[in-house]
Amino acid sequence: MNAIKKIGVVGAGQMGNGITQVAAAAGFSVIMMDVSEKALEKGLQTIKNSTDKLTQKNLLSALDRETLLSQIKTTTKMDDLKDVDVVIEAATENIELKLKIFIELDKIVKPEAYLFSNTSSISITKIAAVTSRPERVAGMHFMNPVPLMKLVEAIRGIQTHEETFQLLRQLTEKMGKVFVPSQKDMPGFIVNRILMPMINEAVYTLHEGIADVESIDAAMKLGTNQPMGPLTLADFIGLDTCLAIMNVLYHGLGDSKYRPCPLLVKYVEAGWLGKKSGKGFYNYQK
Template identity: 45%
Template sequence: MTAIKHVGIVGAGQMGRGIAEVCARAGLTVTLCDTTEDRARAGLAGIADSLLRAEKKGTLTPADRAHALAGIAVAGDISQLAGAGLVIEAAAEDEEAKTALFRQLDEVVTDPVAVLASNTSSIPIARLAAATRRPEAVVGLHFFNPVPLMPLVEVIPSLHTSKATELRVRAFAGEVLGKKTILAKDRAGFVVNSLLVPYLLAAVRMLGSGTATAEDIDTGMTAGCAHPMGPLRLADLIGLDTVAAIGEALYEEYREPLYAPPPLLRRMVESGLLGRKSGQGFFSYRAA
């Protein structure tokens, strides 16, 4: 089994930055790519801040921080991922955009043993693999936010993914990155989001119906069920647009009402109230 030494990341947003950071901290060569080099450099700046926080907390030595940062290159053109042994797509949760990216990656990453992976939260892997000429090398590799802190990675093979690809990426996530891995069937939402998202949507419906305030709904689950974070703050952390997109994908797959994004969530997304990343969601994150 060929060792993966160079990882390409497509998307320098919150998830892409986190995946790039854990790969670099594991001693891998990383190329962080976005639509422009400036966007990729902004992602690198976010990684640098995260690494510095880890050093100040004592979880990373100054030498290890410097080594990880030196291992990350930035790119504004997907062609610069040609030499990667593994490319992880971490773009926005939009099936059309992701499919187009996989079509491009299939042209660029020509090494026959290279793996193309998606960090999608909900889109079936088979649909993305169908955009390539080697669906056996396409797999889901779903990390959780914040990636440096959350130990889980879902590994999702499609019906076409080879066993060799599945075993290779599971070993990569587990043995190289030190993550806990679980295997999920190629169904929208996989394991975690199939359970989590209906819970988050139920909290939004409860708020929309006036049953309780956002603060009381979250306190009910933290103080009453020992959850580390309430559902509405968690939705804000994930991003309300992402929660809505996952809900849409789940509803399209299963046609069950519990997966349908409620009107309140739709209106908030349409209004640009996306949670932490926009400064306002169910709670405010703007500086006073």
């Protein structure tokens, strides 16, 4: 673990910039990479805003904030990750994209480096298989928002070495997170195997006219003591991400109970992706 000094993060979206922030806060030098300069600028600004709020609440000193920000560099070039010790991939939940990224990373990043994926549902075994170092590949699934949520769900592919998994545990704990291992590399792992069918069922409840959006969320908040209703949560996660995970569950497990609700499919087709697009089950453009 002492050999881990520099971390690369692929993707500057809500997960990528959050991972970058917590890695830098843990004292690592971080290179946040994204193909879009605009995404990098937005991601870096999100980190600045997030750390500024922590400073205002006296949870982070001004000096520590300055140090944290100085630990972060950004780039649009994958080649700039060649010397990092660990890469955490946090791209869109799309299997073709992730496989392409891991093929590229494997060619560029030094052979002794570890390659981790923040995938929330896709097979780690399949991702590892496209690299020449499958024993150094594992799943490191953070929760959103990363700076606030304590859980990291850890997934080993069938090729993942025990040494890799123990390093992942140490890295997770160094970042101030709680390491929870998934014993099998199965679609959805732990959290999304349970969470996404609940969200999908909430969408079916809306689709079938059983209750409106507000009533569904109120019933689940007050009736099951959840801090956020399932449709609000879906909007925060991103409806495209929810649909992608449901498709992984449906096709990976072959059980009709995981079939995505047609209404969820239509919302994604309409570009109603939740908070990030301004409209989902709720309207955020007011």
